[in-house]
Amino acid sequence: MSGSIKVVGFGPGSFEHITDRARQAMVTSHVIIGYHTYVDLIRDLLVDQEIVRTGMTEEVSRAQTAVKLARAGKDVAVISSGDAGVYGMAGLIYEVLIESGWNPSESLQVEIIPGISAINSCASLLGAPIMHDACTISLSDHLTPWETIKRRVEAAAMADFVIALYNPRSGRRTSQIVETQQILLQYRSPDTPVGLVKSAYRAQQHVVRTTLAHMLEQEIGMLTTVIIGNSTTFYHGDLMITPRGYQRKYTLDQVEQRLRPGERLHVENEPWSLRAVQSKENTPVLTKQKASMSATLDSLQLAQEALSRVQMSATSAQQSSTLLGQVNERSQMAVQTAPQQVVDFVVAVAPGVANKRFTAEQLICLADLAKDQGEVHYTADHQIELRIKTEDPQAVVDQLREAGFYVFPVGEVVKVKACDFCDGEKAESIPYARELTNRLGGRKVPKELCIGVNGCAMACYGAVLEDIGIVYRKGKFDLFLGGKTTGRTACAAKLMAEGIPANQIVNLVEQIVNEYSEQAFPSERFHKFFARVGIVAGFSYDKTTAPVVVDTVCGT
CATH class of the missing domain: 3.30.413.10 (Sulfite Reductase Hemoprotein, domain 1)
Incomplete structure (x- = not known):
């Protein structure tokens, strides 16, 4: 007979923040499987369960072991800190099961037991920073390409989300948090409140309140969660608060409100709402905004605007087709005339395989390419890493090779x-x-x-x-x-x-x-x-x- 798998999120690690269901699942299981640190955190809850401990980055082997033991009739608890469904083991357990041919109708049952995620535990120590729309982004590029992560950071910055950064920096990953700050500063004030919480509700808990401009002056590591406020977030003493928007609809210092409850959702009392914009003068948004389309919009903005208009429009399919045709024509023109994109370019160079001597000309070449904004790093692999912004990476490579360098990609x-x-x-x-x-x-x-x-x-x-x-x-x-x-x-x-x-x-x-x-x-x-x-x-x-x-x- 098959056993069962319970994927348990036990929260930040303190016993008072572990749910009763999580405690029960761990105590009644035959086997506990988890990362070394997580096992140590909950060991005092265990009695005589078999314990399978593994190191960091061994998540797949943990999932495979759990499936194997469950199929052998064991009741298995796979533990994760925080919530098992947020960068935890829940999804991987399902993936490994599906690869083995499992389906939910089998006798082997799976239960996901939720816990308090880091974004919630850390926010509670800071005040109320995630009262409005928020997102989580992991800066670890071990499983997700860094270019994808950068696009997500920029999208969240543009949309004014409160952002919780997980896995912000490790001993080997140091540049990601720097690039993230640079992206955010393009869209947010340098004074934007930022909270840094390490090991929330554990013995080593450490909380720092700072700003976007100064966040990198603080210690940030793998155990730190970085919470970055949106355009309305503010500090009140040590409290980091993001308003929900009640001040637009209510008078917070008066018992008698200007609007009665039945009036608060009327279009005329919410001029910022989508319904108000759509109903103004009974004119469809598609027709109203079509005339004001800016000639300077790039292809991405045009496509996004076209999609939103198609979704909101009450006009006919013929009108939509005409608009999309115009967008396509102008997008092609934008692509043809757009300037080359500036990219962050990193390349490793060496004067030779056996030769370790740099010539004066080679050092001058590196200095000319780096200028004021670039960086030159010497690595443990006897290479120089050149980090610059450029519109033409191939021209940089050609210039380095002309100077006699061996040139290599990094990563x-x-x-x-x-x-x-x-x-x-x-x-x-x-x-x-x-x-x-x-x-x-x-x-x-x-x-x-x-x-x-x-x-x-x-x-x-x-x-x-x-x-x-x-x-x-x-x-x-x-x-x-x-x-x-x-x-x-x-x-x-x-x-x-x-x-x-x-x-x-x-x-x-x-x-x-x-x-x-x-x-x-x-x-x-x-x-x-x-x-x-x-x-x-x-x-x-x-x-x-x-x-x-x-x-x-x-x-x-």
Whole structure:
């Protein structure tokens, strides 16, 4: 017999904010499945339940485990902080079930138990900032392209929503919150109230009240929820308040109201309402506004206006068709005459694969491109990142290449990190490092992947710590796979093979990258992929750590 899955939102984590239904679901389940931190938060509620703990980014494995145990007859509680249906586990549980062929008529039952989402718990500590229309936007681009997220931020800014930003910044994602502030400042006053709440209703709770202009001066991390007011939000002492609009209809300081209850919804008493606009002089909106269409509207505005008019119009289909024809004609003209769009452009450059020296001309080229508004960053992968605004990214790339730079895209791509081969004195393996760079450098992969290349057994540039490491020794290569360079569980890669012929190494590494690209989950790091699939390019994953014997001195 099948068991059940209860997807439990337990709110911010404090016991007094966990609903009775959530407590009951967790206490009566056979198995509790959750992220390490979430399990720790509710552990005191548990008795003798089996606990399955996993790390961050392992949501799919949690969902798969829950389905497997439920099909085996267990009652399973999958826990999420906040509300399980808001960036939680609810949707993923359903997706995994559907992929397995499940339908709601089966004996395996699923229940989603709601909790208090971060937007609500954080708003309560600030005052009443989400009294009017509000939206949530996650700034994490692990599952959603950043360009899509930027469009959502701009749409919410244009529409004057109160905005709650989830996952605003992490140790590796630092630019998204900066770009978000830049977008919002195009549509909102620098004095717009902003509340920053970290770990609401937990022991580490921290609340900061600031403004849109100064928000980045404060500490913002993954546990922070950022609530940005709309054009009417104001501070009253420490309280952040967004008016609902009652002051337009009621006199708040008088008991006797100007309008009786039956009069408040009349068109003449709500001149701002859609009904009032439509009924004015009994003239359809389509006809009234058609004459005032601005010649400066761009194609997007024209399309939006046409859609709204078609929806509101009481005119015939023939009139609508005529208007859309006019919009289409003018949209084409706007596209033909529109200037090139300015974009935020980020590109990585290096003076060479083995060469680490920048010429004066190359530094001048970077300075000229960056000017006053651009930025130049030196990265841990021995690259310079150039961040600028430009109308012509290809012209920038061409200019960098003319200056003698290797030019690479940034993001979820392959990076080849080679040593300087003792300033070129140990040059035997440089051609292989260059070929790897030319074949694989900048290739799109599920998650950023680093290939380390060292030209001798000293491996002083840390190739054995990277996702894929190759070390040149005695005319051949040693291969290392699955290193983890960051985090408290950081570890060196495992030695897979010694003495690989030099003429085989590039093809072998390319095969490994190809298998990773084809089989890895989105955003799955190489070391997790290797552990999950077990075999890559014929090399088997081994949890044990074999000692690496360095039997030669540098250069022999």
